[in-house]
Amino acid sequence: MPGTGLREHPTLLSRKTREEARIRYRTAIDIGGTFTDLAAVELSTGELTLSKSPTTPQSLDEGVMAALRRSGVPADAIERLVHGTTVVINAITERRGVPTALVTTRGFRDVLEIGRANRPDLYNLSYAKPQPFVPRRLRFEVTERMSYRGEVLRSLDERELKAVARSILEAGVEAVAVCFLHAWANPAHERRAVELLGELLPGVEIVASHEVSGQWREYERTSTAVLSAYVKPVVRGYLARLRDRLREAGATAPLFAVRSGGGVASFERAMRAPINLLESGPVAGVLAAAEAGRRLGASDVLALDVGGTTAKTSAVIGGRLRIETLHHIGRTPRFAGYPVQVPVVEIVEIGAGGGSIAWADEAGGLHVGPRSAGAEPGPACYGTGGEEPTLTDANLVAGRLDPEYFLGGSMRLDPDAAWRALERLGASLHVSARDAARGVLRYAIAQMAHALRLVSVRRGHDPRDFTFVAYGGAGPLHAAALARELGVTQTVIPPAPGNFSAFGMLLSEIRSDAVRTHVGRLDPVALAPLFDELEKEAREGLEEQGANVEVHRFAELRYVGQEHALEVPLDPGPVDEALMVRLRADFDRRSEEAYAFSLPVAVEIVSARVSVSLPAPPVRWTSAGRGSPVGRSFGPREVDLDVHGGRRRALVLERSSLEPGRPVEGPCVIEEEASTTLVLPGQRVEADDLGNLIIREGS
Numbered sequence: 247m248p249g250t251g252l253r254e255h256p257t258l259l260s261r262k263t264r265e266e267a268r269i270r271y272r273t274a275i276d277i278g279g280t281f282t283d284l285a286a287v288e289l290s291t292g293e294l295t296l297s298k299s300p301t302t303p304q305s306l307d308e309g310v311m312a313a314l315r316r317s318g319v320p321a322d323a324i325e326r327l328v329h330g331t332t333v334v335i336n337a338i339t340e341r342r343g344v345p346t347a348l349v350t351t352r353g354f355r356d357v358l359e360i361g362r363a364n365r366p367d368l369y370n371l372s373y374a375k376p377q378p379f380v381p382r383r384l385r386f387e388v389t390e391r392m393s394y395r396g397e398v399l400r401s402l403d404e405r406e407l408k409a410v411a412r413s414i415l416e417a418g419v420e421a422v423a424v425c426f427l428h429a430w431a432n433p434a435h436e437r438r439a440v441e442l443l444g445e446l447l448p449g450v451e452i453v454a455s456h457e458v459s460g461q462w463r464e465y466e467r468t469s470t471a472v473l474s475a476y477v478k479p480v481v482r483g484y485l486a487r488l489r490d491r492l493r494e495a496g497a498t499a500p501l502f503a504v505r506s507g508g509g510v511a512s513f514e515r516a517m518r519a520p521i522n523l524l525e526s527g528p529v530a531g532v533l534a535a536a537e538a539g540r541r542l543g544a545s546d547v548l549a550l551d552v553g554g555t556t557a558k559t560s561a562v563i564g565g566r567l568r569i570e571t572l573h574h575i576g577r578t579p580r581f582a583g584y585p586v587q588v589p590v591v592e593i594v595e596i597g598a599g600g601g602s603i604a605w606a607d608e609a610g611g612l613h614v615g616p617r618s619a620g621a622e623p624g625p626a627c628y629g630t631g632g633e634e635p636t637l638t639d640a641n642l643v644a645g646r647l648d649p650e651y652f653l654g655g656s657m658r659l660d661p662d663a664a665w666r667a668l669e670r671l672g673a674s675l676h677v678s679a680r681d682a683a684r685g686v687l688r689y690a691i692a693q694m695a696h697a698l699r700l701v702s703v704r705r706g707h708d709p710r711d712f713t714f715v716a717y718g719g720a721g722p723l724h725a726a727a728l729a730r731e732l733g734v735t736q737t738v739i740p741p742a743p744g745n746f747s748a749f750g751m752l753l754s755e756i757r758s759d760a761v762r763t764h765v766g767r768l769d770p771v772a773l774a775p776l777f778d779e780l781e782k783e784a785r786e787g788l789e790e791q792g793a794n795v796e797v798h799r800f801a802e803l804r805y806v807g808q809e810h811a812l813e814v815p816l817d818p819g820p821v822d823e824a825l826m827v828r829l830r831a832d833f834d835r836r837s838e839e840a841y842a843f844s845l846p847v848a849v850e851i852v853s854a855r856v857s858v859s860l861p862a863p864p865v866r867w868t869s870a871g872r873g874s875p876v877g878r879s880f881g882p883r884e885v886d887l888d889v890h891g892g893r894r895r896a897l898v899l900e901r902s903s904l905e906p907g908r909p910v911e912g913p914c915v916i917e918e919e920a921s922t923t924l925v926l927p928g929q930r931v932e933a934d935d936l937g938n939l940i941i942r943e944g945s
Contacts, residue, residue, distance in 0.1 A: 271319050272865070273499075274751030275310050276330040276527045277301055280554025280601050280621045281719065282309035283920075285748035286319045287865050295319055296745045298653065298920055301554075301621040306333065307488045311495070322496035328751040329513075330504040330527035333484050334477050334520055338575055338584070341379075343476035344420035344451075348380045349410060349439060350468065351427040352387040357468050367580040376582055379476050384417055386410040388439070394462075396432030407439055411446035422447065423475040425455040425468040430763055451478045458519050459587040460762040461853055466572060466585040473575075473586060474521035481520035485513045502756070504530050507589030508567055509757025509859055512789050522588050524573065527747055528558045529591045534750030535715040536562040538740050541936060544713035548698060550728070551747060552720040555618040557598040557694050560591060561701040561712070568592040569813065571761055571802065571855060589759050589855070594700045598693045600638040600720040601625055604686040606674040612682075614689045626667035627659040635667035640686035641723060643668050643679060644886035646915065646924055648898070654919030684888050691724060695731045706839035709734055717746035722923035726912070726941055727890065730926065741937035744920025749865075755796075757859040758787030767850055768829065773801075774821040780856035788858050800855040803833045805845045811852045812836050880917070887913055890926045904933040 273286040278301060286295045297317035302309040310329070314321065337343045350357070358378040367373055388407050391400035414422060422443060429436045433456035440454045455471035489501055502510035506525040516523055528551060535549035539562060547562040561568065573590040577583030597615025601624065604614050614637060623631035625638040627649070641647045642664045649659035665679050672682035702709045709732040716725035722739045729737045740746055760783040764776055777799050788795070804811040814832045817825060834844040880903075885896040894913055901918040904910065909932040912925035916939065923939060925931045931941045 269323050270325040271295070271323055272326045272328075272752055272863075273314075273319060273324045274328045274330070274530070274748045274754075275313055276530065276745075276748040276751060277306055277309065277332050278527065278553045278747075279332070279556065279599065279618060280624070281744075282306075282313045283745045283748040284313040284317045284319070285742070285745045285752060286317060286324075287752055289325065292865075294742070294749075296742050296748075296920070298744065303620065303622060306331070306484065307491055310488060311491055314495070320496065321492060322498065324497050324499040326499050326502070327492070327497065328502045328504060328510055328754055329488070330530050330747065330751055331484070331523060332527060333481055334523045335525065335575070337477045337480045338379075338473060338524075342480065343379070344479045345384070345418065346380050346421045346423060346472060346476045347384040347386065347414045347417065347419045348468070348472055349386050349388060349407070349414075349422060349424045349443070351391065352389050354427060354464065354468075355382070355385045355387050357465050358385070358472065361465055361582070366577070366582050370580060373580075376584055379472055379584075380423070384414075384419060386413060390426055390435045392426065392428040392432050392435065394428050394431055396428065398432070398434070402435045402438055404438075404442060407442055408446065411443055414443075414450070415447060419450065420479050421451040421453070421475040423453050423455070423468070423471040425464075425471045427464060428462075429454070429456045430460055430462050430467065451475060451482070453478060458521055460760070461571065461587045462763040462765075463587070466587050469585045470521060470587045473584060474519060477520050478517070481523065482517045485517055489513055502754075504751055504754055505589075505757065506573070506591065507569055507757070507759055507857070508533055508591055508754070509857075510751075510754045511756070511758075515787075515789060521586055524575070524586065524588065525590055525593055528560075528593050528595070529567075530750035530754060531558070531717060531747035532560040532562065532567055532591055532593065532750070533753055534740070534746050535560075535717070536565060536567060537750070537753055538715050538738060538938070539713050540565060542713060542738065542934075542938070546707075546712045548702060548709060548712040548714045548734070550694065550698065550714070550716045550721050550725065551718040552694070552716070552724060553599050553718045554601045554720075555597070555599040555620060556595050556602075556615075557690075557697060557718075557721075558593050558595045559694070559697045559701055560593045561705065561707065563707070566815070569800075569855075571813065571853065587761075589761065589857075592701065594697045596693050596697050598637065598690045598697075600641075601636050602690070604635045604637070604640065604671055604682075604689075606671060610675060612675060612685050612689055614686055614693065625664075627661065627664040628657075629660040629663060633663075633667060635664070635671045635682070635686065637686060637690050637720070639664035639667050640683040640690075641720075643683040644687060644888075645884050645893075646723060646886070647922055648883075648915075648917060651917055656919075680886070684886065687888065691727050691731065694724060694728055698728065698732060706842065713738060715740060717743035717921075719744045719921050722916075722921050722939075724924075726924055726926045726929055729941065730890070730929075730943065735943050737941040739921075739923050739939035739941070742918075742920065744918075752865045753862055755859040755861045756789060757857060758784045758789075759855060759857045760784040760787070761853060761855045763853045765850065765852055767848065768803075768826040770821045770823055770826055773826075773851065773854070776854055777816075777821055777856060780854055781858065784856045784858040788860060794861060796859050796861065798857045798859075800857070801829060801851050802853040802855070803829070803849050803851055805837075806848045806850050812840060813855070883915075885913065885915060885924075887926060890928075894927070901933075901939070904931075904939070906933050906935050908932065 539547035574583035602615035
């Protein structure tokens with residue numbers, strides 16, 4: 247497949263010429279389930295260069311290097327490279343980590359199996375608990391004990407630990423997680439255990455729970471340590487391989503990976519705590535959506551990213567990304583998932599991407615996802631071996647995609663293959679291929695709308711109060727229908743939506759977080775030194791320093807007697823009684839939003855978090871989607887709008903031809919190199935001065 251950059255670099259200058267011209271790029275590369283996206287900004291001009299390359303699941307670095315080659319950005323001209331990767335989440339969900347052992351306090355060998363009693367599907371008689379990533383034969387106990395105050399009740403038995411090390415060596419594992427009771431309060435025994443095991447187990451990766459989590463709850467902390475150890479050799483090998491290939495290509499720039507809580511860390515730091523890369527790619531898209539909202543004067547933003555494998559959504563409230571310090575991998579209404587105690591931007595993810603497979607169950611019910619055709623073999627219409635119908639095939643059958651202009655014409659789709667796939671699905675549903683395509687599209691829209699309600703209505707917010715930002719290769723194709731479903735009046739399709747998450751990585755700041763459990767009342771005398779210590783710890787974790795370092799403080803609070811807590815940001819300023827009063831008021835308000843009640847009882851703190859960041863240099867916001875038309879003839883075509891107007895001839899436009907101040911009435915289809923936007927009857931679309939497309943209801 248030829249290059250798919252929105253603007254391919256015209257020539258490759260010699261190194262000497264580039265040095266003389268001082269052409270430098272800040273570059274970001276995002277691996278998706280189907281495509282690997284690149285965005286690079288030329289620092290002196292602000293010119294944006296974009297490219298796409300098929301993701302290569304068997305060797306992800308191949309797709310990264312292909313995207314770099316197709317962009318024309320010389321590796322030795324890169325000033326800074328930021329990478330978003332799916333390695334961690336894929337290794338966990340597909341169980342492709344390494345054989346891992348667990349060393350824990352005597353009596354706590356089975357904590358992974360016991361888990362929690364709060365089952366997500368209470369009346370499911372066939373419910374099965376999550377299968378531990380460490381089998382019981384590889385879970386070892388040693389004698390030691392700390393109190394919840396961090397007092398040594400029983401010293402670490404080093405002779406037992408050495409015997410355990412011999413058993414681990416015989417088992418041939420590649421990673422070890424160490425999680426002792428109450429190590430969050432005093433990690434001295436874990437530190438000593440890691441030291442001894444490091445001497446006795448050469449070549450084995452060792453992760454201590456206090457290195458990845460400073461919070462209580464044994465099951466969650468053990469799960470976090472185990473999963474980090476499970477993927478550590480995989481992540482280390484991948485990032486080291488990618489680093490070496492970039493260096494061989496001439497890149498000397500610092501290399502960063504996007505962390506799940508927003509912000510970035512160096513490859514070396516990411517290798518040490520890989521669990522922090524869990525939601526590496528999707529987070530950057532939410533960051534970019536928040537920035538798009540800020541530039542439009544909107545502080546409340548609903549972000550939707552529909553890629554090749556999944557649809558992801560998040561809500562930005564007051565200009566801030568919502569962070570959760572307890573995240574569950576793979577959690578569904580029927581499955582508890584695997585808990586991890588790391589800062590993660592709150593994102594709801596569903597299997598409704600362009601490559602999500604549509605299928606019928608034994609009772610004749612239609613489903614879309616969660617299985618995806620991915621990059622290999624891909625949707626049926628790709629002509630790369632896939633035969634099962636997908637959301638992309640349904641959009642092609644409905645006339646919403648142009649088979650000759652997919653990815654700017656660099657990849658031709660096969661309509662006949664899509665029709666055959668939908669005909670087979672329709673036969674199992676006793677409907678035509680056209681009706682099957684309609685059903686697939688309705689199902690996908692319902693799934694996406696539900697996900698958007700989970701991050702808005704479920705949290706006490708009205709979607710109609712938000713600016714809706716849709717991106718990803720397939721996001722703009724479904725945004726108009728979702729906006730109408732939710733009652734949203736303004737929908738934003740940003741420039742180059744197919745590369746928008748990669749663009750968000752260019753905005754990512756270097757960040758370090760410190761989190762610690764501290765249960766007690768809102769006492770400024772106790773909390774002031776706690777936040778000071780956490781700020782010091784977070785600053786030490788910041789790999790670069792600067793005069794404009796930003797510090798943000800958060801407290802996880804709950805009403806006395808409750809189990810669950812809500813995180814509330816602290817106002818800047820000293821930690822004193824006045825701040826405690828404001829904090830209590832903010833918590834009451836958030837409780838009303840989240841649960842529709844507040845209580846006249848005491849409030850206590852459960853944990854504290856400090857985030858220290860060094861903002862990235864500003865990136866010029868260019869009108870990447872505008873410019874002169876590509877010279878291709880665009881005429882109207884028949885599009886199936888389903889409940890929004892049936893089959894109608896719709897105007898087809900090239901995005902670059904839209905001019906600010908000249909709205910276009912729907913129905914219409916707006917095409918660009920890496921995405922397609924559908925506008926429904928009764929809606930109008932207009933380009934703004936920033937290069938966004940703004941879709942509004944009514945004429």
